[in-house]
Structure formats: C-alpha cells, structure tokens
Amino acid sequence: MYSDITFASDRPVYIQVKDYMKKLIRKGALQADQKLPSTREISVLMNISRNTAVTAYTELEEEGFIYAVRGKGNFVAAGAAGGTSDRLSVQAEREPARLDWRQRASDYARQAEQMDLMKHGIRAEKGSILFTSIAPDEKLFDLQNVKRAFLDRMSIEGEVLLNYGYAKGYKPLIDYLLRYMENKGVDLTGKDLLITNGFTEAFELVLSAIGQRYGAALCENPTHQTAIKNMKLHGYGITGVDMEKDGLDLRQLEKELGSRPFDLAYLVPSYHNPTGIVMAPEKRTEALRLLSGYEVPVIEDGFNEELRYSGSHVAPLIASAGAGNGVIYLGSYSKILFPGLRVGWILADKELIGLLESMKRARTIHTSTLDQSLLYQYLSNGNFEKYLKKARAEYKRKYELATACIKAHVPYQTLSGDGGLHLFLAFEETFHTRQLLEACKRKGVVFTPGDIFYTKEGQGGHTMRLGFSRVSDEDIEAGIRIIGETAKELFY
Amino acid sequence: MYSDITFASDRPVYIQVKDYMKKLIRKGALQADQKLPSTREISVLMNISRNTAVTAYTELEEEGFIYAVRGKGNFVAAGAAGGTSDRLSVQAEREPARLDWRQRASDYARQAEQMDLMKHGIRAEKGSILFTSIAPDEKLFDLQNVKRAFLDRMSIEGEVLLNYGYAKGYKPLIDYLLRYMENKGVDLTGKDLLITNGFTEAFELVLSAIGQRYGAALCENPTHQTAIKNMKLHGYGITGVDMEKDGLDLRQLEKELGSRPFDLAYLVPSYHNPTGIVMAPEKRTEALRLLSGYEVPVIEDGFNEELRYSGSHVAPLIASAGAGNGVIYLGSYSKILFPGLRVGWILADKELIGLLESMKRARTIHTSTLDQSLLYQYLSNGNFEKYLKKARAEYKRKYELATACIKAHVPYQTLSGDGGLHLFLAFEETFHTRQLLEACKRKGVVFTPGDIFYTKEGQGGHTMRLGFSRVSDEDIEAGIRIIGETAKELFY
Numbered sequence: 001m002y003s004d005i006t007f008a009s010d011r012p013v014y015i016q017v018k019d020y021m022k023k024l025i026r027k028g029a030l031q032a033d034q035k036l037p038s039t040r041e042i043s044v045l046m047n048i049s050r051n052t053a054v055t056a057y058t059e060l061e062e063e064g065f066i067y068a069v070r071g072k073g074n075f076v077a078a079g080a081a082g083g084t085s086d087r088l089s090v091q092a093e094r095e096p097a098r099l100d101w102r103q104r105a106s107d108y109a110r111q112a113e114q115m116d117l118m119k120h121g122i123r124a125e126k127g128s129i130l131f132t133s134i135a136p137d138e139k140l141f142d143l144q145n146v147k148r149a150f151l152d153r154m155s156i157e158g159e160v161l162l163n164y165g166y167a168k169g170y171k172p173l174i175d176y177l178l179r180y181m182e183n184k185g186v187d188l189t190g191k192d193l194l195i196t197n198g199f200t201e202a203f204e205l206v207l208s209a210i211g212q213r214y215g216a217a218l219c220e221n222p223t224h225q226t227a228i229k230n231m232k233l234h235g236y237g238i239t240g241v242d243m244e245k246d247g248l249d250l251r252q253l254e255k256e257l258g259s260r261p262f263d264l265a266y267l268v269p270s271y272h273n274p275t276g277i278v279m280a281p282e283k284r285t286e287a288l289r290l291l292s293g294y295e296v297p298v299i300e301d302g303f304n305e306e307l308r309y310s311g312s313h314v315a316p317l318i319a320s321a322g323a324g325n326g327v328i329y330l331g332s333y334s335k336i337l338f339p340g341l342r343v344g345w346i347l348a349d350k351e352l353i354g355l356l357e358s359m360k361r362a363r364t365i366h367t368s369t370l371d372q373s374l375l376y377q378y379l380s381n382g383n384f385e386k387y388l389k390k391a392r393a394e395y396k397r398k399y400e401l402a403t404a405c406i407k408a409h410v411p412y413q414t415l416s417g418d419g420g421l422h423l424f425l426a427f428e429e430t431f432h433t434r435q436l437l438e439a440c441k442r443k444g445v446v447f448t449p450g451d452i453f454y455t456k457e458g459q460g461g462h463t464m465r466l467g468f469s470r471v472s473d474e475d476i477e478a479g480i481r482i483i484g485e486t487a488k489e490l491f492y
Numbered sequence: 493m494y495s496d497i498t499f500a501s502d503r504p505v506y507i508q509v510k511d512y513m514k515k516l517i518r519k520g521a522l523q524a525d526q527k528l529p530s531t532r533e534i535s536v537l538m539n540i541s542r543n544t545a546v547t548a549y550t551e552l553e554e555e556g557f558i559y560a561v562r563g564k565g566n567f568v569a570a571g572a573a574g575g576t577s578d579r580l581s582v583q584a585e586r587e588p589a590r591l592d593w594r595q596r597a598s599d600y601a602r603q604a605e606q607m608d609l610m611k612h613g614i615r616a617e618k619g620s621i622l623f624t625s626i627a628p629d630e631k632l633f634d635l636q637n638v639k640r641a642f643l644d645r646m647s648i649e650g651e652v653l654l655n656y657g658y659a660k661g662y663k664p665l666i667d668y669l670l671r672y673m674e675n676k677g678v679d680l681t682g683k684d685l686l687i688t689n690g691f692t693e694a695f696e697l698v699l700s701a702i703g704q705r706y707g708a709a710l711c712e713n714p715t716h717q718t719a720i721k722n723m724k725l726h727g728y729g730i731t732g733v734d735m736e737k738d739g740l741d742l743r744q745l746e747k748e749l750g751s752r753p754f755d756l757a758y759l760v761p762s763y764h765n766p767t768g769i770v771m772a773p774e775k776r777t778e779a780l781r782l783l784s785g786y787e788v789p790v791i792e793d794g795f796n797e798e799l800r801y802s803g804s805h806v807a808p809l810i811a812s813a814g815a816g817n818g819v820i821y822l823g824s825y826s827k828i829l830f831p832g833l834r835v836g837w838i839l840a841d842k843e844l845i846g847l848l849e850s851m852k853r854a855r856t857i858h859t860s861t862l863d864q865s866l867l868y869q870y871l872s873n874g875n876f877e878k879y880l881k882k883a884r885a886e887y888k889r890k891y892e893l894a895t896a897c898i899k900a901h902v903p904y905q906t907l908s909g910d911g912g913l914h915l916f917l918a919f920e921e922t923f924h925t926r927q928l929l930e931a932c933k934r935k936g937v938v939f940t941p942g943d944i945f946y947t948k949e950g951q952g953g954h955t956m957r958l959g960f961s962r963v964s965d966e967d968i969e970a971g972i973r974i975i976g977e978t979a980k981e982l983f984y
C-alpha cells in the first residue's frame with residue numbers, strides 16, 4: 001500500500017495522491033476512523049514532496065473523505081467509505097437491480113443502433129487506403145488563424161463566451177449568416193435563422209417539428225444515407241426519385257407527387273451526396289414549382305455548396321422561392337471547414353424558427369458558444385475565403401487526379417461528381433460492388449458501396465462512392481489501380 | 493450606386509465589396525451581361541484601393557457572378573442574377589408556396605413552445621436585481637487558464653480537434669471522467685460512459701432510449717423544471733414525491749411504488765434543484781433499495797454535487813448501486829464550470845450506453861471536440877480544483893450573506909439550501925409569490941416563483957427560488973430587503 005502508486009505525467013501529483021487515497025477508502029482497504037500515515041510518512045512512501053502530501057490531505061479533508069484530530073493525525077471519515085459500512089447499503093449491494101436494457105429499450109433506440117453504419121459498417125485493416133471518408137483534409141486547416149480567432153474573441157468577451165448563451169444562437173454569428181444567405185440571393189422577408197449542432201441536429205429538429213400526416217417523405221435516389229436513416233427513424237416511408245445527369249428526374253417527380261400526398265421532400269440540389277451532381281438551374285425552378293404546387297415543404301441540404309471548383313454561380317432553392325416559406329434551408333460549415341466545430345444553421349419561415357428554437361432549448365439548450373464565436377471571429381477575420389481558395393485548388397487537383405486514374409484503370413459505366421470531396425461510379429447492372437469491396441479489402445483498399453445511399457433494398461448494388469479528400473496522391477493512384485484491376489479480375 | 497457603400501470594421505473590405513456587388517446583381521440593379529465599372533473606376537467610386545477592387549472582382553469571377561472579356565472588361569454572368577431572368581423562376585416567385593407552419597407543426601413542436609419558460613417567463617426591466625439565474629458568476633472564470641488549455645491542446649493535436657470526432661466522445665476526456673467517477677466510489681464493472689451536449693441532451697437521450705410501457709415517471713416534488721418539461725414532452729404522466737428536510741419522503745415513495753408501475757424515476761440527490769437539499773446518506777440507500785425492488789430505473793442528476801461547501805462526502809446513488817445497472821448517472825460541468833462549453837456525460841450500463849451512442853450519432857453526430865478537449869486539458873492542468881476552491885469560497889460567502897439578509901428581513905416559514913448557487917423559501921400556505929413577484933418587479937427586483945418546479949398545477953404557490961450566484965453583495969442586501977418589505981406590506 002502507498003508505495004505502489006504510479007504517477008501519470010498529465011495531471012498534478014497531489015490530485016493523483018488524492019485519487020489514490022480515495023480509491024483505498026472506497027475499496028475498503030482503509031476503514032472508517034482508521035488512522036492514516038502522517039504527511040511526512042506518506043511523502044517518504046510515495047516519494048513525493050511534503051508539500052504535495054499536505055495539499056492532498058488538506059483537500060481530502062475539505063471534501064469530507066478524512067478528518068484531522070489536533071495532535072493525533074488524520075483519520076478516514078465515517079461516511080466516506082462507500083456504502084460498505086452501512087447496513088442498508090450492504091443490502092443494496094447484495095441485491096443490485098439487474099435490468100435487461102435491451103428489452104427495456106425503446107424501439108427507436110434499437111433501430112438507431114441497427115441502422116448505425118459506424119457500428120455495422122466497413123472495417124478495414126490498419127494501413128489500408130481509405131476512400132470511405134468525405135471529411136476535409138486536416139492538412140489544409142489553418143491552425144494559426146483558428147488560434148488567432150480564439151484569442152481575439154476571448155479578449156473581446158471571454159466571460160460571455162464561457163457562460164450561458166441563447167438557444168437561437170450567438171447573435172453576431174446569426175447576423176453574419178443572415179447576410180451570408182442574403183448574398184446567395186435569399187429574400188429574408190418573414191424568415192429567421194437558428195444555429196444548430198451541425199447539419200444533423202438541424203435535420204433532426206426539422207423532422208420533429210413537421211407534423212406527420214401521411215408518413216411519406218420524398219427524396220433523391222440515391223441520397224445522403226444519414227438523411228435516409230433519420231427519416232426512417234422518424235417513421236417515414238421514403239419515396240426516391242431517380243437522379244439524372246443534371247439532377248432529379250422531373251417527370252418521375254411529377255408522377256410521384258400526383259400519385260400520393262407527402263409530408264416533406266428532402267433535396268440536395270448543390271453538390272449532391274453521393275453522386276456529386278449539381279442540379280441544373282432550370283431543373284431547380286421547375287422542381288420547386290412542382291413541389292410548391294403540391295404544397296410539399298422542401299428541406300434543402302446546402303451540403304458543400306461552397307466547394308464547387310468552377311462554373312457559374314447557382315442559387316440555392318430557397319433563393320428561388322423568393323418570399324415563399326416552403327423551403328427550409330440547412331447549412332453547415334462542417335464538411336468544408338472544421339467538422340470538429342459543431343455549427344450548422346436553419347434558415348426558414350420565422351414562425352417555424354420560433355418553434356424550432358423552443359425545441360432546441362428543450363434538447364440541447366444551445367450550441368457551444370465557444371464553437372460559434374470562434375467560427376464567427378474566424379469568418380470575420382476574412383480567413384474563410386482564403387481557406388476556401390486553398391481548399392478548392394487542392395481538392396480540384398485531387399479530383400482531376402482521381403478522375404484520370406479511374407478513366408485509365410476502372411471499367412466503370414458512368415462517373416459523376418462536379419467536384420467536391422468524392423466521386424460516384426456506376427458499373428454494369430450485373431456488377432456487385434460489395435463483392436468487389438471484399439476482394440479489395442484483402443488488398444488493403446476500401447471504399448463505400450453505393451447501395452447504402454439508396455432508398456430501397458437491392459438498389460445501387462453496382463455503384464460505389466470514392467472519397468478522395470483525405471487520401472494522398474500516391475494512394476489515390478495505387479488504390480484506384482487496385483480497384484480497377486480487381487474489378488476486371490472479378491467481372492470481366 | 494457604388495459610392496453609397498458603407499464599410500463595417502469587422503470584415504475585410506474586399507469581402508464587403510463582393511457582397512455589395514452580389515446584392516446589386518441579385519436585386520436586378522445589375523442585369524445579365526451588363527458591363528461593370530472597371531476596377532480603377534470602382535476604386536474611385538468606393539474610395540478603396542485598386543488592389544482591393546481587383547481582389548473583389550477576381551473572386552466574383554471565380555464564384556461565377558461575373559465574367560471577364562479580355563480587353564473589354566467585366567460583365568454580369570447570365571445565371572447569377574437570381575431567378576429573375578428565368579421564366580420558370582418568375583413563375584415560382586409569382587406563386588411562392590405559403591404554408592401555415594403553425595398548423596403544419598407537430599404537437600411536440602407546439603408543446604415545446606408552450607412550455608418554453610424563456611418565452612413565457614418573467615420579463616424584468618433593465619437594471620433590475622435578478623435573483624432568477626443560477627448560472628455561475630463569470631467573474632470567477634479563470635480565462636488565462638482556459639486560454640492556456642486551448643493553446644496547449646491545439647499544439648498537441650490541433651488538426652485532430654478540428655476534424656470529426658466520435659459519437660461516444662473524446663477519448664482522453666472519457667477516460668478522465670471514468671477515473672473521476674470511480675473516485676466517487678462507482679463500481680465501473682459493466683458500465684460505460686458517453687459524452688453529451690450538457691445535462692439536457694443527456695436527459696433527452698435517456699428519455700428517448702427507455703421504452704415507455706406505463707407512461708409513468710416518478711420524481712421529487714418540487715424538482716428541476718427542465719426535467720418536468722422534458723418528461724411531459726415525452727408524454728409521461730408525472731408523480732411527485734414530497735421533499736422533507738433531508739430529501740425524499742420515503743413512506744410516500746414506498747406508497748407510490750406500491751400503487752402503480754413506473755417506467756423511470758428522476759432524482760437529484762445531491763444539492764437538489766430548487767430546494768438545495770442534499771439527501772441524507774441513509775435515505776439514499778433506502779430509496780435505492782425501494783426503487784431497485786420495484787425494478788424502476790433511476791436517472792440520477794449529479795447537478796452541482798461538487799459545489800457543497802462543507803460536510804462529509806456523500807456518494808452518488810450510482811456508487812451505492814455497486815455492480816447493479818439500475819442507475820443512470822448524468823453529470824455536467826456546465827453549472828459549476830463553464831456553461832458555454834456544452835459538455836455533460838452519461839455513466840450507465842454498457843449495453844444501454846451502446847444504444848445511446850447510436851442515438852447520439854443520429855442526432856448530433858458528436859459533441860464539439862473543441863469543447864471536450866479544452867475541458868480535458870483544463871482539468872488535466874489541475875485548474876478545476878483551484879477554481880472549485882475559489883468558487884466554493886465565493887458562493888459560500890454569498891450564501892451566508894443571503895441567508896443572513898433573509899433571516900433579517902423576510903417573513904418566511906422555511907428556508908432550505910445547503911449551499912450552491914441558490915436558496916429556496918416557503919411562506920405560509922396562503923401566501924402567493926406570483927403576487928409578490930408582481931409587486932417586487934415594479935420595485936426592480938425579480939426572483940423565480942416556486943410553482944414552476946412543482947409537478948401539479950396549483951402546488952408551490954407560496955414558494956420561491958432565490959439565485960444569488962450572479963448578484964453583487966450590495967444587490968443581495970438591497971434586493972432581499974425589498975422582497976421582505978414588500979412581502980410584509982402585502983400579506984401581513
């Protein structure tokens with residue numbers, strides 16, 4: 001006892017001494033009213049300074065774990081030794097409740113776990129080439145500017161940042177984003193903005209806010225798998241509308257809209273996940289006109305729309321809707337800037353935002369003020385535009401490299417992706433990318449099989465998504481070569 | 493046009509020039525293919541440097557808003573001018589969908605707004621003395637240590653902190669908290685820990701995870717009003733068990749448990765909100781034994797348990813439960829440390845944590861890595877213990893001052909609060925604190941009427957909560973004197 005303590009380097013020694021003593025008391029190795037070694041003795045036993053021992057004992061006393069008797073020394077406090085000295089507690093420990101949590105869990109909890117791709121997804125050997133991520137490349141992060149933004153904001157209003165904020169969000173960031181959206185052509189009349197913990201919370205809030213009358217949701221097919229998951233978790237039956245080269249198949253959209261009522265539509269018009277397609281401007285207005293005619297509210301996912309490499313500016317759907325209030329725009333800096341900062345936003349009808357604000361308060365009170373204010377200062381310092389320029393150039397380079405490698409090595413049928421962080425490939429219908437994945441995995445290459453993005457079981461078995469943002473040039477070349485060779489071996 | 497631009501000081505000028513030009517294009521003041529002033533002209537018109545004008549134009553071109561013709565100048569891009577040049581868009585703008593969001597909202601959304609106390613709560617005149625807050629006093633925040641923690645962590649692994657984290661939480665913080673909870677006497681066998689966005693998300697996740705069989709929840713009466721709100725939002729009927737001086741009325745608890753089945757119990761054993769009562773150790777074990785016997789899972793709110801000024805150490809319920817898995821402990825640093833950092837945690841049965849992890853992923857992906865890592869580094873640097881010592885001393889001083897003032901001036905019947913950030917007063921049953929509040933408000937003093945903490949309408953009308961953490965000594969004295977005088981005028 002005592003001399004067996006080992007010290008970690010990441011915390012003050014006196015705290016570790018305290019923790020050690022508490023554990024002895026808890027485990028019953030030290031009993032109530034038992035005398036403790038003196039601070040001098042303990043300093044020798046633990047090979048620590050006398051001062052450290054005194055600090056540890058003083059705090060243990062303050063916290064009620066030990067008590068001092070003048071001239072006699074320190075003793076273990078009666079109530080401190082866990083429940084073990086107590087009759088009732090012993091009883092409780094003898095018969096602790098053992099609940100079957102799986103059986104007691106809600107259907108929602110069980111479904112969330114069943115659909116959790118991180119738990120049932122692709123496992124790769126260490127050292128594999130991973131085309132599965134579409135997170136930004138952290139080598140692009142301008143840490144110096146982030147540090148500066150933090151320190152700038154802390155000196156302006158550090159106390160404010162660390163105390164409670166507002167459910168609606170950090171005011172300067174709200175104002176910044178309203179201006180930002182106005183510059184994308186949005187008519188802000190009758191609209192308002194709420195800050196969320198990234199896209200995911202925004203989507204969740206909106207799904208919970210919209211009353212479900214028909215249990216039916218409409219979306220592109222394929223689409224963002226998290227959106228599919230969350231719509232299913234909310235009990236929606238999902239109708240997918242096929243993607244053409246320039247976005248939604250409008251005839252199919254019209255047919256579906258005419259055939260049954262929908263509670264909502266979820267669309268990713270700019271830089272669609274997983275196909276990377278940017279919906280053509282004329283399709284946008286026509287799709288909006290159709291949905292508007294059937295009074296179906298549209299949840300617009302502004303996913304990565306900043307990341308386009310080139311081409312003319314395309315306005316978001318909510319801009320085309322003018323003064324209408326049928327489009328709910330969800331934005332996020334996570335995919336393009338820093339995913340670790342959980343900041344997204346909802347721009348929508350003022351009344352709806354009012355409801356969402358109360359829901360947000362009931363669920364997470366507010367988004368981290370630190371994240372919001374740091375982001376605000378970073379944006380205000382003008383760093384985002386610089387970062388974006390650098391990021392666009394780098395991702396464009398990788399995009400061109402990946403595209404060239406695919407054309408050279410892979411027997412694909414169609415290839416889509418106007419830029420951004422990934423490409424989407426379709427092979428012949430008879431092809432099975434899951435089979436290809438198994439074979440590639442053994443050679444140290446993994447990608448995302450496309451079927452997970454489809455609204456119906458059995459669809460998209462011949463497709464795959466290749467994320468290249470975090471893969472080195474070398475690995476892009478080597479990995480795509482392996483995918484191509486393996487595909488040819490297996491299917492041709 | 494152009495010369496009417498005004499510049500804000502918080503953003504680079506070229507960005508403001510870009511924004512201004514975009515707005516002109518959007519609003520139709522500049523039409524498709526219209527020629528723009530040269531960069532020289534614009535620099536004169538806007539009184540900016542030529543370089544700034546060039547940068548702005550270059551980026552407008554990159555973003556597709558304008559195009560350059562060699563030797564001819566810059567022109568507005570065709571697609572950029574919003575939808576206004578487009579037939580379909582004009583149509584959409586003519587008939588934008590106007591949805592009635594209040595009618596389309598879910599019951600949940602409407603209820604969340606109805607129960608939102610921030611919207612329907614007490615409004616006070618500016619300059620009033622506010623006894624309504626129980627947030628920490630920001631003057632106590634050690635900003636230097638927060639800055640140091642941030643910079644320390646950024647230099648260790650800045651890139652990691654800004655990229656995606658894990659739904660379960662930031663590993664070093666999880667490990668730290670497991671050790672922290674073990675030192676409170678918790679048997680970690682079969683348990684695990686999940687990081688959340690503060691207490692509120694933790695509570696929300698747990699409420700969603702527990703399958704509802706009877707629609708019945710049990711709690712102390714009065715109790716934390718956010719907990720009441722959220723249990724109601726989840727459709728629970730709530731049974732309150734009265735509080736005695738040392739915690740729950742155990743006979744009443746036993747009676748209620750015998751009379752009907754419950755899905756869960758929510759308890760705040762340490763430093764109860766709003767009464768400030770710390771449940772006696774023998775009551776804890778007995779309450780746990782009863783709940784365990786009826787197999788009712790307990791959600792333990794570890795609210796502020798670190799804030800006790802004195803007295804012997806009291807173990808949380810989850811420690812008394814030993815190897816049992818019936819207690820779900822919710823912890824948070826928000827109330828005591830920095831509320832702006834949204835970090836809380838759930839310590840519970842491993843299998844339940846697995847389900848909660850998937851739910852967390854589906855709802856908010858993960859808690860801000862920046863918040864988590866900053867907090868971890870702050871804790872590891874040993875700052876928390878120092879802060880706690882300072883905070884405890886300061887709050888104790890205020891507590892004693894407030895208590896003395898109440899005893900001197902207020903005609904109360906019972907006064908409770910073992911410390912922390914607030915006191916709870918009960919007057920004679922015939923007294924109405926809402927009426928008192930109205931009268932005090934006119935004199936510039938507000939407090940929280942106690943009825944909001946009660947599980948049934950009409951209860952607690954004679955009680956109030958006084959939060960003193962953010963009130964200056966002067967205002968504590970002046971405010972309580974006014975409350976006392978007004979109470980005497982009104983009711984005696």
